[in-house]
Every structure is written in structure tokens, then in C-alpha cells.
Amino acid sequence: MGTDGGHFPRGESGKGAKRRQIAVHPLGASEVELLFSGSWRLGEGLPAPARIVKEFTGDIQRVRLAAHDLDDWDSALPSFAAGLIKLGAARGIEVDASGLPREVQRLIAMAFAVPEQAGTGRSGTRGGLFERVGTATVALARDVPAMLRFLGEVTLAAGRLATARAHFRRGDVWLEIEEAGPKALPIVSVISFLVGVILAYLGADQLRLVGAQIFIADLVAIGMVREIGALMTGIIVAGRTGAAFAARLGTMQVNEEIDAFRTLGVSPIDFLVLPRILALMLMVPLLTLYAGFVGMLAGLVVAYFVFDIGIFEYYTETLRALQVKHFLVGLSKGVAYGAVVAFAGCLRGIQCGRSAEAVGQAATSAVVTGILLITVVASIMTIVYYQLGI
Amino acid sequence: MTAAPPIEVRDLTLAYGDFVVQRGLNFVVSQGDVFVVMGGNGCGKTTLMRHMIGLQRPVQGAVFYAGENFWSAEDEDQQRLKRRLGVMYQGGALWSSLTLGENVALPLGEYTSLAPERIAEVVAFKLALVGLAGFEDFYPSELSGGMRKRAGLARAMALDPEILIVDEPSSGLDPLTARRLDDLILALRDALGTTIVVVTHDIASILAIGTNSIYLDPETHTMIATGNPAQALRSGDPRVRFFLSRGTLT
Numbered sequence: 001m002g003t004d005g006g007h008f009p010r011g012e013s014g015k016g017a018k019r020r021q022i023a024v025h026p027l028g029a030s031e032v033e034l035l036f037s038g039s040w041r042l043g044e045g046l047p048a049p050a051r052i053v054k055e056f057t058g059d060i061q062r063v064r065l066a067a068h069d070l071d072d073w074d075s076a077l078p079s080f081a082a083g084l085i086k087l088g089a090a091r092g093i094e095v096d097a098s099g100l101p102r103e104v105q106r107l108i109a110m111a112f113a114v115p116e117q118a119g120t121g122r123s124g125t126r127g128g129l130f131e132r133v134g135t136a137t138v139a140l141a142r143d144v145p146a147m148l149r150f151l152g153e154v155t156l157a158a159g160r161l162a163t164a165r166a167h168f169r170r171g172d173v174w175l176e177i178e179e180a181g182p183k184a185l186p187i188v189s190v191i192s193f194l195v196g197v198i199l200a201y202l203g204a205d206q207l208r209l210v211g212a213q214i215f216i217a218d219l220v221a222i223g224m225v226r227e228i229g230a231l232m233t234g235i236i237v238a239g240r241t242g243a244a245f246a247a248r249l250g251t252m253q254v255n256e257e258i259d260a261f262r263t264l265g266v267s268p269i270d271f272l273v274l275p276r277i278l279a280l281m282l283m284v285p286l287l288t289l290y291a292g293f294v295g296m297l298a299g300l301v302v303a304y305f306v307f308d309i310g311i312f313e314y315y316t317e318t319l320r321a322l323q324v325k326h327f328l329v330g331l332s333k334g335v336a337y338g339a340v341v342a343f344a345g346c347l348r349g350i351q352c353g354r355s356a357e358a359v360g361q362a363a364t365s366a367v368v369t370g371i372l373l374i375t376v377v378a379s380i381m382t383i384v385y386y387q388l389g390i
Numbered sequence: 391m392t393a394a395p396p397i398e399v400r401d402l403t404l405a406y407g408d409f410v411v412q413r414g415l416n417f418v419v420s421q422g423d424v425f426v427v428m429g430g431n432g433c434g435k436t437t438l439m440r441h442m443i444g445l446q447r448p449v450q451g452a453v454f455y456a457g458e459n460f461w462s463a464e465d466e467d468q469q470r471l472k473r474r475l476g477v478m479y480q481g482g483a484l485w486s487s488l489t490l491g492e493n494v495a496l497p498l499g500e501y502t503s504l505a506p507e508r509i510a511e512v513v514a515f516k517l518a519l520v521g522l523a524g525f526e527d528f529y530p531s532e533l534s535g536g537m538r539k540r541a542g543l544a545r546a547m548a549l550d551p552e553i554l555i556v557d558e559p560s561s562g563l564d565p566l567t568a569r570r571l572d573d574l575i576l577a578l579r580d581a582l583g584t585t586i587v588v589v590t591h592d593i594a595s596i597l598a599i600g601t602n603s604i605y606l607d608p609e610t611h612t613m614i615a616t617g618n619p620a621q622a623l624r625s626g627d628p629r630v631r632f633f634l635s636r637g638t639l640t
Contacts, residue, residue, distance in 0.1 A: 103581035355486035
């Protein structure tokens, strides 16, 4: 006790101005005075209140804070003094700040004017591995009923649409159609052309073994029209439009726009979800058809330039291979993928929380859910069509 | 030679494309002022603030900080000048992925060499100042709008800026909390010598804390220098008296 407190601050403190110091003066057996001097600025570091309180012996009941030769201070000083007061209160030591400059006292008083609210203290820990795995599992289990509920709401809305009682603006459908369809043509063209090229090479390699490279045409045509065109389009649209739906609706959720629809008695499902689902159910099959043609074109180019198959030969072989049912299968898959992508995007958007972070998660989750649902639906449809012999 | 004022705005024109919001803005914010930018909805108050804090380049005119022209300064100098400012945005603008404590701690961690425990103490003090003691571990999305706003003020004053710019401090707050924020603003000015710019249309607050002011007139698209708001209410320009008396004095 009674030591010069100059050893408290460590190295980094003041260069030009005088270093901050706390001198400790005992005032009798139960009282001690802390004398602040020098420069107290946030940029110059702060001592730990706990280190100072620790040095008091059990008899100390009262601590007086006073300033002497104080050069310069910012909120570092009141913040430090408030820390002392809080620590003192916890140990039953009365801390009297009336010796500090008036402005410091005023700030300290303001800081203690609103008491810390009971129950605000949080552990802040994230929980152990088991707890987190458990929470995630419960969340996953809850996700399925939520999805089914949303599916139910959408079905009801579709019912209202069928009986022309759904509230939405037809213009919205056209806007979404434009956004999801024509604007996706460039990326769909590039990807389906390249996939066509890959298919042709893959076929050429295998068919060379049996000397039947002309069947590249069959492979590319049926593959693109029936399966791959729809699959690639579905995935592109999930990444492009599904994510956009989730971000858009999520932001509306953040802005309370969706609540505004609800209080007005307008179903957000009718107004926001239906036009989007309709738009994708219409546009994805069309894009699928387009992707099929671009893929076949790519096959033709590869066959002609690389494998010396005549253009006319390739053309007739393609016509021979393609049947109407292949187009119908491709189109039906396009419709289904469009529906699930729009469903996933809107679902995640409507479920979105109220922060920027939540919007990001909603967009990510929309793409993941969209692609997952596409794969599930694709498998089911493929098996069913096979069993039906289509 | 007297020191250059903390902020000086010369001949500033605010415009979006061809649409001029305000023109011919000239004013000086002196050291220790509580400078009020007032005006009705949509008169360009927030736009003026965005120009003053370096978010929007003026079409014409200049903003000086302590005599340095912000918009003609090099990038580095702009960064240095911006560090003199603390800004509280209208909606709080808290980073939603961080807790309140982390929000206030971030500037301290970036620009001071304080140890993490010291930062935590300073953060606790700043949050207590705005009446949010004990809310460190809450995420902004878990708070009410008024609480977010106050937390935004705590973050704005984290580094004890020389100039504190506050956009609509009292809108969305209950009258008592608004009054407390006014008191806090005055206490900060008195204690730390902070120069304060308040953008607001809250008349009670304007009259209580303003020492100097301008009024942005939406009809003529220019400002009226109004001096001390309480004085302006008594004997100022009729348009300003009309505004400050909520339309009862003409």
C-alpha cells in the first residue's frame, strides 16, 4: 500500500504528454485515496481496475477517487472509474468519485442512471458438440413440417387461383417471367452447349469400340431432350432465380412488408409466391426445350468437325431417335423442376429472419433446398417413367 | 491565427442527377457547437449528412474538416479525416452478424491498442451511457428499434470522435429516452469538447440542445441560416418560426 501507482500502466502509454498515473494514498485504516494524474486517453491503453482493487486489504471500506495534475482525458477516465465503482460495489467497497472533475462525474452518473436490466446477462456460450448436433437435428426435424405447411398453403392458394379468387397482379407474373426466362438465355445457352459437347465426346469414345459413332446423335438427342436439358436448366434456375426469390422475399420480411400484406388480409402466398411459381413452371420447360436444341446443335458440331459424321446423316439419325414422348418427358421434368425451385426460393424467403445475415442464409438455403428437391423429384420421375415404359 | 473550424461547408449543391435537392449551402460548425440541421421530411437533411461524412461526392462545392478540403484530399487523408468523425445512422446501422458488444468493440479493436478486457470495460461503459447496460451479448435483431438506435450512438462514440454526427437521434424513441440522449449529447460535448452535428426534425430536442442551426427549405431548395434555434423561434425568419412552432406561428 502507499506505493506510487506509476507501475500500473505498461509500456505503450503517452509519449508527449505526461504518462497517466494512479497514486495510492492511505487515509486511515479503512479509507484510501486514488489520485489520478497525467494523460488518460483511449489511444494510450488502460490499466485493469481489478489489479488495483486486488491490492486493497480486507479493512478498506471506502475509496476516494481524486484528480491531481490531470493533463488530458477522454472517455478512458470515466470508463475506468466506472469499472472501479462496479468492482467496488461487488466487494462491498464504497467508491466515491466526487474528487474527479465535474464532467467526469456527470458521465459516470449517466452510465449508472439506467440500472443493468435483470435477466439481460447471457451466457453467450455456443454449447458443446452434443448440444449443437442435437439442436441441428431438432431444427432439421422441424423443417419438414414447416415445408409441408408451406406446401399446403401454396396448394390452397393454387385452389383459389383455379377458381379465380386469388389476389395477385397479373403484371407480376410477366415481370417474373421476363426475369427468369429471357434473361437466363445466355447462361443456359453456354452451359447446354458445353454439356452437349461433353455428351458427344463421351458417346464417341464408347461407341467407337463397336464402330457405331453415328449413334452419337441418338445419345445426345435423347440425353439432352429427356434428362440433361431439364436438369441443367433446373440447376441454373435454382442458382439464379431461386436465390433471387429468397433474397427478395427475405428482404421484404426484414422490412415488414410481408406482415403488411398479412394485416391487410391479402395472402402473401397469393400475392408473392403464386406469381413466382407460375412464372417458373412456365419458363423452365421452355428453357429446357431450348437447352435441348442447343445441346443437339453442339453434338452436331462435334460430330461433324471432330468425328467426320455428315451433317445430313446426323440430322436424320437425330430425327429417327427422337420421339414425342422424349419431349414430353423433358417438358414435364422442366415443369416439376420449375415448381420445386420456386417453392424452395419462396419458402426460404418467407421463413427468413429479420437481419442481413438471415437474408444471406435464406438465399443459400434456397439454392441448396432447390437442388436437393430437383434431385429427389428427378429420381422419382425417372423411376416412374421407366416403370410405365415411357 | 485562430484554428480552422471543425467543419465548414462552402457553396454545396446536393443533387441526384438533374434533380437539385439543395443548393448554395454555406455554413461553419464551430468547436463545441451543437449544430442542428433541421427541416421537414424530404428536404435533404440526410443527403446533406451523407455529403458531410464522405459517402456522397457533391456535385458542386466543398466540405472542409479543420481547414482541409475533404473531396480534394488523397485517399489516405480522407481516411484520416473520416476518423475524426463518429456517425450515428438513422436506423442504427448496426452490423447484424455482431452482438452489440462486438459492434461497439470493433472500432476500438481496429484503432486502439487496448487489451481485449479493457475494450470490454470501455464497451460496457459506452453501452451504459446510452442506457443499455448489460446488453452486450444481444444481437441487433433481438432489440427494438429505439434500442438499436441508442446502440448505434454507443458505437459512434466508441472512439471519442472529435465530431459526432447524429442522424435523427430522437425519432422512434420515447420522450424520456429522447431527453436522456439529448442530455448525453450535451454531456459529451462538455466533457470531451466534442463538436456535435444533429440532423433532426424533433422540435423539443432542437430547442433544448441546439446552439447553432440551419433550416433546409424545401420550397426554395436552399438553406436559411437560423443561428440559435430558441432565438430563431422568437425572432427568426417566418418560415423557420412556422416550422419550429409546428405551424402555429406565421
